Amino acid sequence: MALNEIIRIIALIGAFFGIYYVISIVSLKKNIIKVIKIFEKNNALTAKTAVSLENLGIIQQNLLERTVKRRDDRIHALKFLMGYQCVITSDNERYYLNKKKMATFRRDGNLIARFIIPPNLDN
DSSP states (O other): OOHHHHHHHHHHHHHHHHHHHHHHHHHHHHHHHHHHHHHHHTTOOSSTTOBOHHHHTOOOOOHHHHHHSOOOOHHHHHHHHHHTTSEEEOTTSOEEEOHHHHHHHHHHSOHHHHHHSOSOOOO
16 A cells, blocks of 8 residues: 555544534534423423433334334433533432533533533523
């Protein structure tokens, strides 16, 4: 193989990973917006008004459900928000959205955090 062919292959692989990364981030943003709307709809914004995952309608799909039904990635968005303490779990396995933490994460986070978290959060 010539050097030009190797460079093309490496560039193609790099472009593939770049496109995959961008698609993943856009998909995560879309699902985070869905999760935020679900929390707002159920008024799960404080520890007193926290609700269970079953009431939110966000559940992990098993392999059979993923093959038969449309893929639901809201659980991944929820786990992402929980990892940054934007969604907090109470003692009795109830969840609520902390908009102040989310606004802080958006403000202090990197470029990806500013893109993923929507800017119009009411404090």
